Amino acid sequence: MFISLIMSVLLVLAACSGEGGSSASEQSGENSPGKEKGTDKLTESGYPEELTYWVALNPNVSATLKNAGDIKAYQRLEDITGTKVNFQHPPAGSEQDSFNIMVSSGDLPDVIEHNWAAVAGGPDKLIGDGSIIRLNELIEEHAPHLKKVLDENPEYKKMITSDDGNIYVFPFLRGDEYLLTYNGLIIRQDWLDKLGLDMPETIDEWHAVLTAFKNGDPNGNGQADEIPLRLDPGQISMNKAFIGAWGITDSFYQVDGKVKYGPIQPEFKEFLQTMSSWYAEGLIDPDYLSGDSNLWDAKITNHTLGAFTGYTGSGIGRYMQLMEDEGGDFNLAGAPNVSLNKGEIPPLGQMDSPFTGYGAAITSKNANPEAAVRWLDYKYGEEGHILFNFGIEGESYTLEDGYPTYTDKVLKNESLPIAQALAQYAMAGYSGPFVQDKRYMEQYSSLPQQTEAIEVWMKASNDRLMPLISPNEEEAARYASIMNDVKTYYDEMLNKFIMGVEPVDQFDSFVETIKSMGIEEAIAIQQAALDRYNSR
Template sequence: MPDIIQRGFLNFPGGRDNAIEGHIILKLNGLIDRYAPNYKKYLMSEPDLGKQVKTDSGTLYGFPFVRGTDMNCVFYGPIMRGDWLNDLNLEIPTTIDEYENVLKAFKDKEGATAAFTPIGTEDNFIIGAFGISKGWYIDDNKKVAYGPARPEFKDYLTVMNRWYREGILDKNFASNNEDAVKSNMLSGKSGLILGYSGGYLATLMNIMKDKDSKYELVGAPYPTLKKGEKVKFANKDWKFNTVTAAITPNCKNPELAMRLLDYGYSKKGNLLYNFGIEGVSFKMVNGYPTLTDNVIKNPDKLSVAEAIAKYSRGSYVGPFVQSKELDEQFTMGMPQQKQAKKLWAQADPYPNKYPLATFNSKESQEIVGIEAPLNAYVNENIIKFIMGTEPLSDFDKFQAQLKKLNIDRAIEIRQASVDRYNKR
């Protein structure tokens, strides 16, 4: 076993306390007090983060990757062909009806044979308009809820089924992967995808800039049902994304490992992890760490995300705090990226976002036994309903089967877990 393990421990079998009791990783509370002054100082300045990185028993077990600001947590959302919108004299859509009209125009007037290309059933960007999530969330009464068990889920399926029948939803949505999404957006088959402001929007525009000078991608907001409504559900990450560097009992020098990991939360360590090597990948300009042309205008035509990865972990994860300054250059280097992130950031999903709650050992075993067949059944039937191989008139039967698959017990277990989390 290595000295340090970096992974997402949130769903470790039996919970994170079980990883400690099973001698997989060390409890670090006392070690942090003695050997990690930078990390301890940061934790004290971020009380909400402290709640997320502790176990239910109050144990600290590692050094997390943290997104430094709320804007750092926004990096993924709807991306559209802005040049097509201009050609057709259309505004960026904000409601489901407006999205539908735009997609029809893309199909009929721009020749988009797969106007909206998602990846499977995970890119459920319209479902939040119905006040629910595709999976687990916290309802307005502060209780755990499950989207497919709600009556509004049928409304979501009805729209997706209509889009499929009318040919504006990619017929291959169920088998799509990232390569298919990017290919469709580059070839003109698609006009709407869900993607990252860096790895998708910027990368695709860089590929096309010498091929089609008019080609432009823009961000679009998560839709609502009615004009002017507040967007409640969107892809906005927690500051702590669950990836953590933990020390194993095999480590012969825990003090040295602690000091190494603590370095990422120091001023110098933060610069190194975010920006890399001064004079090579960044330089200081009036106190602002600025990426060099080696990254921004990479001679090998790498995107900013690809180029910075040669020198730092700023575009990935690790035991450090991702800086605001890096985010401003990495995910907002283009005007279109700034526009996209500004739109995506208007959503406020945190009140309804399922928290980073964990299960104890007994709950973990039971919830896996319930949710493995539950998830398989739900995902299979979402595809059937959208494609029309299962009629929407059978939706009540679908929800009755959720009862048979113990959805109510799953809600009970998750509610107990969330209640403990809220008491941390």
């Protein structure tokens, strides 16, 4: 191993001096005209002495820390590699604008961690512009840990490869199917029990349960103050709540490789008719559009809201913890993804992709990309994997029969929620260039209600969900123009239909308006992108 390390260092030094023929850094444009030379000094272990690293600071980190360099995992990584990382954080709320300005100016750091799915024109455009570099050869030669992950999981490699065949990112990967589902319908199990109701599975059963919630006084206060359901339009896209029963989404989906747009399908009219009817019957909270989180907290903890959509952690876990000291029978459960017919597998639910676009790219301003690749690759090895998922042994976790078990500093912190306590040590609670470990979620969502919810929410076909695709540079501007208009109109009309401001029998006019905005061209662009993805 020591000999291999020395050879790697010698290869890097040869590449930096221009000896040894065509190197990976030459292929990636390191010696291209106009490149500003940064530090190319190496530590004794062959890592860069210093790196500049741009990344948005996750709210769970910024709640207690000012800089990603204060995270214990990064501090330990500096001890191991000798690399001093100077983190640059854009202002909260303006991350995308800051990214665009940075790229346009050409004043780039060595490494950028970002959601590359949000980049106009995609990563191929940034490689072509000389902002970030192609990593294929560099990973092959200098990143044995990530290479092993990709070789063992060809689908991961397909996901992080662009349409032009470029690997552009050290990715954040959810390393187990168990990690892909974390959001869905949540219902008051104690209300079901009190009223003698079974868990609803179909649209008709949901209508019966919500009606019983409204009329049956499940909170037992003798008042007709129960609100059966909060319908969250912002999460229809995520968890496909109710709309998925018809086998469609509120955006693009696929059927046997053919792209469709949900809101112009006949099934969408049926969805609107159902939601409009429920709203008229008082089954949907009239305040459902409010973004006031305190309002929703109050409705749940004051025992007036019967069902809503949410996460395992900030939904089920948080409210169970808030109500723990109150006593009583308060109990939440994850409800199954909804179908139209009893006994059928729900066609759609919430399931994320193992790779959603987040990760770290190396810029053209990096003076020694080979060394930066080795530094990033450390996180994909066994030691780095444990470090960035669990933090510091003896502080944030201990090994119990080989299982990295979070300590009370994380799971039972006296002053911080789990997500913020963990964020002081590791990054498993959000994202970064590493593979997320299933054992993180097993402990983060350790309540029986949470583990059962995940298992329930995972039960859906989901074969109509789209993979992570994006328009190419030629398509991007036109696609964005079409979808900005369509999305604005859709958001406005969706709520008008549900609230009865616009009768659902105007649906055909709604469809024609969306078509006049160019949705069929947008579908064609999505189809071309899906075809490119499938042919990778």
